[in-house]
Amino acid sequence: MNYVQKMFLTAKRVAMGSAEVDVEAPPFVGLSDCSACPNPCGDDDHPHYPSYLKINQTMPLLHSVKSYERHVLISTGKEDWESHIDSDKSSLAFYLQNAIDKGQQRLRDSGSGQSVYRIVLTNSSRKAETWDGPGWQVVVLPDQLVVNNVTPEQCDDFFEAFLEPPVGTFGQEADGSNEIQSRDNTTAPSSQEASTGPSFSSAGGDQGRNSPLSREVRKGKTTFIAHRWQAKAAVMICSHKKRDKRCGVTAMILKKEFTRILRSKDLLGDAEGDVEIWLVSHIGGHKFAGNVIVHRGGVSIWYGRVEPCHSQAIVDTTIERGEIIRDLYRGGANGHLDAYKQIAW
Secondary structure: OOOHHHHHHHHHHOOOOOOOOOOOOOOOOOOHHHHOOOOOOOOOOOOOOOOOOOOOOOOOOOOOOOOOOOOEEOOOOOOOOOOOHHHOOOOOOHHHHHHHHHHHHHHHOOOOOOOOOOOOEEOOOOOOOOOOOEEEEEEOOOEEEHHHHEEEHHHHHHHHHHOOOOOOOOOOOOOOOOOEEEEOOOOOOHHHHHHOOOOEEEEEEHHHOOOOOEEEEEEOOEEEEEEEOOOEEEEEEEOOOOOOOOHHHHHHHHHHHHHHHHHHHEEEEEOOEEEEEEOOOOOOHHHHOOEEEEOOOOEEEEOOOOOHHHOOOHHHHHHHHOOEEEEEOOOEEOOOOOOOOOOOO
């Protein structure tokens, strides 16, 4: 059992009220252990970055990620955005960031004792092709949620429904009840489900066998449809060229290389067990381009100074084996993995 699997097992046991398992130190490996190219890399079998890019090669990568607990990604189908996504009033990011700021300030002022943690909000290239409507599709990690058709008017309700509950408690109200309803309402939850939050239920019929498991989530005046994100992992590459040219240039090269490798392993896709590739807006540290986040098993691992020759090692080591490449490691949720918090699924 690898480290990521142990953390996931711990999270499930915590959610079920069982004793935690001991989680060992994360399994860091060096690039030399991954059969990556030497530095400097002279391999002609993969692309290289243009020499004019000024990428910092001296500053330490470790702890260069500010602590956070949730990552919210808006599916836009685009690969670049306005320099500051939360200043673009034509996008959901403007309204959702405002709702996050207001909601977190309300929690600070309430004196309820609930922790107010950092939420990272980015746009992504993910395409929302599973529904018709005027709003946006939003992914919430590490909760493994995909929420359809979110509109600017619903952002305050979205915060209360999905971002205010602490990580690992989604689906449970303060009084022990929940506002999450099965879409088909055909099966009553078992006693175990009642104690840990209701399970997802399929949408019935032949189509339901292949459709994402889903729930209705009611908050305020809004009924959201939330699906479980089913892919095995996501590779998120910062491509925000309007913010910084380095990420805009390196992302296109990395995307092509990750696509080639994942296709060769028959892993590219959005079904259960697949790996998705998302181009995302500013995540910090453009000087460390290429910037890549691998989300797998409820854990986000941030890498910096990723070269095309590292793509194979990241797929083989992090995505397939759950190991972390120390030479590229910037941090993860909560700053680093030893401060990892429980997740819901």
